[in-house]
Amino acid sequence: MAQYYDKQIETMPREELVKLQSERLVWQVKRTYENVECFRKRMDEMGLKPEDIKGVEDLHRLPFSYKSDLRDYYPYGLFATPLSDIKRVHASSGTTGKRIVVGYTEKDLDMWGECVARIFTGAGIGKDDIVQVSFGYGLFTGGFGLHAGAEKVGALVIPMSSGNTALQIQTMIDFGATAICCTPSYALYIGEEVEKLGVKDQLKLKVGIFGAEPWSEEMRLQIEDKLGIKALDIYGLSEVLGPGVSYECPEQAGMHVCEDNFIAEIIDPDTGKVLPYGEKGELVFTSLTKEGFPVIRYRTRDICSLNVEPCKCGRTHLRMNKPQGRTDDMLIIRGVNVFPSQIEEVLLKVSGGNITPNYQIVVDRVNNNDTFDVNVEMSEAFFADEIKSIEKTEKLISEQLRSMLGIGAKVHLVNPNTITRSEGKAKRVIDKRKI
Numbered sequence: 121m122a123q124y125y126d127k128q129i130e131t132m133p134r135e136e137l138v139k140l141q142s143e144r145l146v147w148q149v150k151r152t153y154e155n156v157e158c159f160r161k162r163m164d165e166m167g168l169k170p171e172d173i174k175g176v177e178d179l180h181r182l183p184f185s186y187k188s189d190l191r192d193y194y195p196y197g198l199f200a201t202p203l204s205d206i207k208r209v210h211a212s213s214g215t216t217g218k219r220i221v222v223g224y225t226e227k228d229l230d231m232w233g234e235c236v237a238r239i240f241t242g243a244g245i246g247k248d249d250i251v252q253v254s255f256g257y258g259l260f261t262g263g264f265g266l267h268a269g270a271e272k273v274g275a276l277v278i279p280m281s282s283g284n285t286a287l288q289i290q291t292m293i294d295f296g297a298t299a300i301c302c303t304p305s306y307a308l309y310i311g312e313e314v315e316k317l318g319v320k321d322q323l324k325l326k327v328g329i330f331g332a333e334p335w336s337e338e339m340r341l342q343i344e345d346k347l348g349i350k351a352l353d354i355y356g357l358s359e360v361l362g363p364g365v366s367y368e369c370p371e372q373a374g375m376h377v378c379e380d381n382f383i384a385e386i387i388d389p390d391t392g393k394v395l396p397y398g399e400k401g402e403l404v405f406t407s408l409t410k411e412g413f414p415v416i417r418y419r420t421r422d423i424c425s426l427n428v429e430p431c432k433c434g435r436t437h438l439r440m441n442k443p444q445g446r447t448d449d450m451l452i453i454r455g456v457n458v459f460p461s462q463i464e465e466v467l468l469k470v471s472g473g474n475i476t477p478n479y480q481i482v483v484d485r486v487n488n489n490d491t492f493d494v495n496v497e498m499s500e501a502f503f504a505d506e507i508k509s510i511e512k513t514e515k516l517i518s519e520q521l522r523s524m525l526g527i528g529a530k531v532h533l534v535n536p537n538t539i540t541r542s543e544g545k546a547k548r549v550i551d552k553r554k555i
Contacts, residue, residue: 129380130238130435134428137436141383142175144408149173149182152414155200158189159416179383179406180394184417187220190359195221199413206412210358211259222261222358223412229268231409235364235378236269242369242376242433243327243352245299247274250324252292254302254310255332257281261362262332266301269364275299282306285313293322300328304335304343304351305546308477311346325349331356331363333545334443334461338468339477340372353442359418360405366440371432374439381409384440385417386426389447397428402447403440421447423459451551453483453490456527460548463529466520467496474502474513478539484552492529494521500536 132140150170152159162183163169173182189198196203205225212220224232245251251270255262263281270277278295280288282302288310292300300307307330314320325347331354343351355375356363365382366375377384382405386395389402403422407414422443430436445459452458460481467479478497483490496517498510510533517531540547 127241130376130437132380132436134436137379138176140380141408142177144380145176145179145383145406146170146173148406148408148414149416152200152416156198156414158193158198159183159185176383179385179417182406182417184392184404184419185415186419187359187421190220190222191218194218196223199223201225201412208264209259210261210264210362212358219259220358225411228410228412231381232265232361232364233268233272235361235381236265237272238269238376238378239266239329239352239354239364239367240269240273240275240299242367243299243329243350244370245270245273245275245327249275249298250278250296251275251299251301252278252280252288252295252297254280254282254288254300254306255363261356261358262301265356265362265364266329270299270301285310289314289317289319292325293319296324298324298326300325300347300349302328302330303332303545304330304339305333307343307347307351308339309541311343312476315346320346320348323348327352329354329367334445334459334464336461336465336468337442338465342468342477355440355443357420359415360407360420361410365405369431369433369435373431374427374441376431376435376437376439377426379437382407384426384438386424387419389421389423397426397438400425400444403443421449423447423450449549451481451483451549453492454527456525458492458525458527462524463494463521464548466524467494467517470513470517470520472513474499474509475517475533476536478541479548480539480550481548482550482552490553492527493532494529495532495534495539497536497539498533502533503536 153170206223207226208224210222253263253266257263267277307328328349328351340351352368354363354367356365366377368375385404386401387404395401403420403424405418406416423445424441424443427439445461450457450459476497476499480495482493514531514533521529
């Protein structure tokens, strides 16, 4: 099988990489200006012309783009090529308004597969492996994105999609899957079911590729323990590409951004000012090579930081730390910023085998005051314990949450299997103030 990409690109000296990014940025700005009305209008309003952009050093001068643009120009208004050159579209579910539609040329699809192939290569997956893709197929980018990358490295692919957990597990056993790809919350659910069935010793899994939702280090450890694998994080969003924008190597020390195809920035979410490497802020991406649907300085709303130091694995592409939440997922409770990932971190640290990682945050407003409740499932064993122990655990979690967040929460340990499981992205928050 032919090598699917030049592996030296991931270890390219930084000055060479920046030079490549600059060349591609100049090309992308010019073609996007010429073909995308929304971007051209914003540049014109700022008095900018494509020739004003000489390289990466001028990136900060360019206008931002936003998720609302995709709805305002629905469905094809942000495409930079004729529709006849678009070979595939993907889209969001559209549950909060018009769908977000993105398009790919044939070259885009090849580049996407290459980026995802880096994920598998970094995880040690190749032609002798069997990859079970349990992300949803269809308009969601997850299933097809991981599928193409697995094929690029020559692996055998099981296109399971999500759902029917019993069949997922049986297929893993029967077909000898060595890798699984899905959301981390679904992986944890699969792990729980594997434990119940007592079939862990029948699995051949060695690695899991997980993404599409935030997850903590504590959840990683639980998944690794329940499935007997190494759990690796990936990052992507449909507006930029899909899965494959960045990925973790086995060092598990941040996700390598595919910098030959994307430029990552961190900005202050309030002022838009670019922040130095290492500082936490909002993640912004510019696509350098995508033809059908390029984005310039796209505000992801994800909160994280970037690390430019070379990784122990030898890759020189900068790493993004695990997003700690999203500005649009952030809850403001009694004037305090709260991210669901912070609550998950506390719950998994104080677990002690008494509680499961399944939880739900319920926020309401009573007499102009915010109420803040956290429902957490007990483990089967702890459910049979005495009331006093349960009350003690609720108090401990409440104290830890106050220490982490600076505000109090009412913690309720609920019966096992009473919080709805998700085979896709987990629904962690119920904010009744918005209903």
